Amino acid sequence: MPTIPSIYKESSKARDAFCAALAASLIDNGGRFSDQVARWAAAALSCATSDFPLSNSMPTRERINTLLARSRF
Numbered sequence: 001m002p003t004i005p006s007i008y009k010e011s012s013k014a015r016d017a018f019c020a021a022l023a024a025s026l027i028d029n030g031g032r033f034s035d036q037v038a039r040w041a042a043a044a045l046s047c048a049t050s051d052f053p054l055s056n057s058m059p060t061r062e063r064i065n066t067l068l069a070r071s072r073f
Contacts, residue, residue, distance in 0.1 A: 013057055017048035021064065043067045 021044030025037040047059035047067055059067075 011049065011052065013052065014045045014049040017058055018042070018045040020044070020058075024061075039068065040064060043071070 018041050022037065022041035025040045026033065029037055043064045044059050047063050048057050051057040051059065051063075
């Protein structure tokens with residue numbers, strides 16, 4: 001799966017965002033893993049990495065969906 005570009009390197013917050021988004025997306029999809037689930041979790045990781053200067057860089061669902069809507073993926 002192609003990655004969503006980000007100018008920053010990964011961090012523990014980004015990994016936490018990925019894991020949380022993956023769990024949330026799996027719950028929302030009845031536990032079924034798919035490309036869409038993986039893409040949503042990857043977008044959460046990218047959001048958390050890009051937003052690291054903010055006091056709370058954990059992305060909201062809206063933030064993740066906005067990134068995916070703007071992305072070519």
